[in-house]
Amino acid sequence: MSWTEERVETLKKLWGEGQSASQIAKELGGVTRNAVIGKVHRLGLSNRTSGGAAPAAKPAKPAKAEAAPRAAKPAAKPAPKEEPATEAPAASAPAPAPTPARKAIIPAGQPLPPQPSANEISPEALASVREVEKKARKLTLMELTERTCKWPIGDPSTDDFWFCGLPVQQGKPYCEAHVGVAFQPMSSRRDRKR
DNA sequence: CCCTGATTCGC
C-alpha cells in the first residue's frame, strides 16, 4: 500500500480526531502503526496540540546504530510517583476518557458508546456476562494477574467460587464484558418493574 | 503484557 492522497487525508483526519496510530493503521489497512506514525512525522503533524507551546527540549537520544547494542542506558528515574490505583466497581461515574480531553468536543462521525440516561445495564452486557462466565477460566485468587479479569463468580464462602480470569480490557480490572456491568453510569437500579 | 508515540536508519 502506498500513501495515496486519499489515504493521507484519512490519516490527517483521524489523527486530528485524536485516534491512536494503531487505530488509524487498522482503519487504513495495509499499514502498521509504525507506518502511520512515520508518516505523521513526515507530514509534520506529530504534535496534536498545535498551540505551539513547544513542549520540552528533547534531550539527546544516543544513536543506537553503534557497536554498542544496548549496554549503555543512561536512564535515571527519580520520580516519586504516587499511584492511587483505586479500583472500585462502585456505581460511580465511569471516567470515559480514552482520548485526550484536549478537544472537549467529541468528533462527529465517531462511534460513540451509547450513553443511556436511565440505563439498566444493557441486555447485551448481561448476556455477554453470562456468556463469559461460561468460558471463564475459573482462576483462583492466587492465579490472578494484572491482566486477568478479577470479576468474582460464585459464592466466596463455598467451593463454588472463582474469578473470571479472561483477558482484561486494558487499564481496567475486568474483561470487557464485566467492565460493562461494573462501570455503570449511575443509579437507576432500584425500579426494576417486576 | 498490553498499549502509546518518537526516533533512527537501511532501504
Place this chain on the structure above:
DNA sequence: GCGAATCAGG
C-alpha cells in the same frame, strides 16, 4: 519517502 526496529513511557 517509507516503515521496521527500537526506544521510552503508561
